[in-house]
Amino acid sequence: MVLFLATLIDRVLGDPDWLWRRWPHPVVLFGVLIGAADRGLNRATFGFALRRALGVLAILLLLALAIAAGLAIQRLFAGFGWAGLVLEAVVASLFLARKSLGDHVLAVKRALEEGGLGPGRQAVSMIVGRDPEQLDEAGVCRAAIESLAENASDGVVAPWMALALFGLPGLLAYKMVNTADSMIGHRSKRHLAFGWGAARLDDLLNLVPARLTALLFAAVAALKPGQGAGARALKVAWRDAPSHRSPNAGWPEAAMAGALGLSLGGPRRYGALVVEAPCLGAEGRREAAPADIGAALRLFGFAMDALLLLSLGLLLVIALVRYI
DSSP, X not given: OHHHHHHHHHHHTOOOHHHHTTSOOHHXXXXXXXXXXXXXXXXXXXXXXXXXXXXXXXXXXXXXXXHHHHHHHHHHHHTTHHHHHHHHHHHHHTTOOHHHHHHHHHHHHHHHHHHOHHHHHHHHTXXXXXXXXXXXXXXXXXXXXXXXXXXXXXXXXXXXXXXXXXXXXXXXXXXXXXXXXXXXXXXXXXXXXXXXXXXXXXXXXXXXXXXXXXXXXXXXXXXXXXXXXXXXXHHHHHHHGGGSSSTTTHHHHHHHHHHHTBOEEOXXXXXXXXXXXXXXXXXSBSOOOHHHHHHHHHHHHHHHHHHHHHXXXXXXXXXXXXXX
16 A cells, blocks of 8 residues: 555655755755765775775665664554555655656756757756766757666666565665765765775665666557567667666666667766766667657656556555455
8 A cells, every 4th residue: 555655646746845945855864874974984094995894884874774764654653544554655755756857857858948958958967967068959868868767767666666575664775775875886086985885785776676667668668559669678778788887777778768769878078077988779869859858758657657557456466365
């Protein structure tokens, strides 16, 4: 019941901006804890091996804290009957990002269509880390589509799976690790050692969700009659995903590229740093347009609706088993 309700709430309501302008989002609180661990344990005077060990210890402690918080919330709501299930579902929905992700990517499309390149760059800067001033319109469109595909996995499918398999404690644990990876998991001089544990654990937790997301994209693309988009999505994902710098992000991005007939990826600029990366779906079009963002959003929406149907199916199966 909690899984279905949380998925439905996230689809319909998402993250209300008016609420988070007044109160900190739970993920922000996770960030405060991760930042405190980083400042307290990741000291330049420590050697590489010690910083790596302390980073592993930090992520394990943060993971334990997240699981304990999930168990405490479950126990708190357990005495409220059906109302408790609804409250738990509301809390769980805060950690699913289907509607908010779609809204942010849609904002890029609308900015390009209504205001041109400048507003489009500003809108895409809200969802990507690369330098938007170096992007032309096609680059802005590709960046938005790539972000949509990657975050469909770690922002929606992975937390959904964590909730389905391990309940609220599993969901909070996943979000703690994923937040830590985004904060300290990159290969900067400061975090190469300390963030190693968070980065490797995040890679492990996303192995299955990333590939499931690619399959969902391919399945939805296959529903288009006579275009072969589903088979193309699978082909591009299988061929190109292993060449991505991430062991997971390449799968949904490559599947999206194949499904839309686009070429995604390629070199990216982060400030003064240029990161060389292979193209995903090199045979596809590089000249992406706002209409392609719309097509990506439709593909994403139908794929994420499949999770809602799966949630409903699981609920019906459980109800049937209990009835029998």
